[in-house]
Amino acid sequence: MFRLTITALAVTLASATLWPLPKQITTGSTTLPIPNGSFKFVGQSENDSDLAVKRYIPLIFPHSVDESGDALDIQVTIDDESSELQLDTDESYKLSIPESPTSDTPITITSKTQFGFMRALETLSQLVEFDFDAETYSIEGAPIDIEDSPRFPHRGVLVDSSRHFEPIQTLKNVVDSLAYAKLNVLHWHLVDSQSFPFDSNSYPLLGKMGSYSQEERYTPNDVSDLVEYARQRGVRVMVEIDTPGHAASWCEGYPEVCPSTTCTEPLNPSTNATFDLIEGLFKDLTGGEAKAGLFPETLMHLGGDEVNTDCWTNTDAVSDWMDEQGFDEDDTYAYFIARVQSIAHSMGREVIGWEEIWNHFGTSLDPSTIIHQWLPGSKVGPEVTEAGYRLIWSTDGVWYLDGLGVTWKDMYAAEPTEGIAEENFNLVLGGEGCMWGETADTSDIQQTIWPRLAAISERLWSPKNGTQDVEEAAPRFAEFRCHLNRRGIAAAPYDNEEARNAPGGPGGCLDQRRV
Structure with missing residues (x-):
């Protein structure tokens, strides 16, 4: 396990597809399976954070799976779920994913406001991967600890x-x-x-x-x-x-x-x-x-x-x-x-x-x-x-x-x-x-x-x-464009010389001929 503080960027398994990069991330090398392709969120109230969970579950798990098992618990702690959304609203969060989560040591999300919780959900959604051959979900690079907040409000x-x-x-x-x-x-x-x-x-x-x-x-x-x-x-x-x-x-x-x-x-x-x-x-x-x-x-x-x-x-x-x-x-x-x-x-x-x-x-x-x-x-x-x-x-x-x-x-x-x-x-x-x-x-x-x-x-x-090396960011940027496409956002090919042009011919999301 090592610490990535974004002072000297080395893209890890866990951060290879994260966009934007978090303020600080600690990762390991374990693949964490997600039984039944589901999470159980514990602790959030029936308000904005609950609505956010309902939106994100189908985004995190877009493919149905046949396996059975108990959903992984995610313990949610939000200091102030009634906070207003303004320029000075706190959007910070902490996301901790143990190597082997249990009911006593679950995945945890902590934030000052429900808006920080929403940012954590987006990060979590980018960490979950689907294996088409096995038809299973997992997270690479556990244990993962992320402390994150925006540079500008x-x-x-x-x-x-x-x-x-x-x-x-x-x-x-x-x-x-x-x-x-x-x-x-x-x-x-x-x-x-x-x-x-x-x-x-x-x-x-x-x-x-x-x-x-x-x-x-x-x-x-x-x-x-x-x-x-x-x-x-x-x-x-x-x-x-x-x-x-x-x-x-x-x-x-x-x-x-x-x-x-x-x-x-x-x-x-x-x-x-x-x-x-x-x-x-x-x-x-x-x-x-x-x-x-x-x-x-x-x-x-x-x-x-x-x-x-x-x-x-x-x-x-x-x-x-x-x-x-x-x-x-x-x-x-x-x-x-x-x-x-x-x-x-x-x-x-x-x-x-x-x-x-x-x-x-x-x-x-x-x-x-x-x-x-x-x-x-x-x-x-x-x-x-x-x-x-x-x-x-x-x-x-x-x-x-x-x-x-x-x-x-x-x-x-x-x-x-x-x-x-x-x-x-x-x-x-x-x-x-x-x-x-x-x-x-x-x-x-x-x-x-x-x-x-x-x-x-x-x-x-x-x-x-x-985050100063454009070429180092390019693979994550290309992947994020695919992430948007998978969610129905009509993001154009990522390396167009002329923005919003359509693909120039057949190809996958990452290798389209660009014009």
Whole structure:
């Protein structure tokens, strides 16, 4: 038996197929049979953890077996099964698999929260193997002891439902896949210039007039259902309402919030109608208070990117108002950002903005603002964190999933803390792969996201030391793509030069000809 602490990676029998790699693992050399292909979980309550077990049993044991015998006991200890799912939720766990489990020395899972227990279930599921010749299940490398926790608390994917509408079932499928890679955030870019697919109770014409069609909309109940579905799988749903740019679709139902009918964005800063609408919409989304409403997630993304101020200066009513206030374009931009942030803060939300707001306003931003780095080649991270602001990392050209020429190896090699002083590492909350929707809908969303997002998941979950060798990670990465396929996730061939391409010819999951 030896200890693998991921400081000098040597893939063992037990860890050869684990993705992402755990923080620490101790393994042996015994093959542990699993009688009757079943586990008996003891100790978890009939709530989220029990639901997680019911989901995972058919994933762990997909093949029926004829053998008999008592199921292996798994003793479960969860300190707090009522904990909320937020940025600071503890996802750590310990998994111990003895060489010869008995009722006195069973397999054990211990965690602080039910969400840590869910992460342990995923690890356990990747350890169980099926022998097709013997038609038996087993675990290689027992005894196994794993102590695991994520490197970063914020690990996710952005899904854009404005450029193409994504049905709720499609989003649920994405949520399922995130949990398999220990990712915990669905960043929902809900609306944009092209469409407004959400039915706001306060401003119903937003969805009625701003959606692509009457069928391509989300009701409040749809949203609530998805958020709860995700929570039960340890995935936070963080909404983004991008303002003042990327908002032309708002004008279809409420033209008064736009500069003019012919020059529609950024939103009109000169009228209270704009901010009244934003406040009403935010109340629909948040319930007007912390940890409430359709999105109980305390982080709210307010965009703020790519603001072209020409419609302000070229519209007389807005330009005259700016002159009255003594504002130039940047002053007006700052006024808008500050006022919308204030609305979100009044509802108990911490706000995130794309990095342009930092580039324009720097430390004049509210100190609680979280900066989302995205511009190609951006080096804003060291500057942001040195000033005490928090950071999320998604640099375009590296972690943008719609960049189909970016390989998983490029994504794996990226490092969110690059250039940042070690004493400021705690200000890097994590990162996201961004799947912008111009060329993705239900027909290709999964293979656009997977398997490349798995490279990001290991970078955000696993310790930095020991996960730097791309070639050493390649066999596990290829196997994880097969793991996703076996669960019905349409992950594309793992070594495509152009992401989401179909296989180039006959072949197994690991040896497909790739194009």
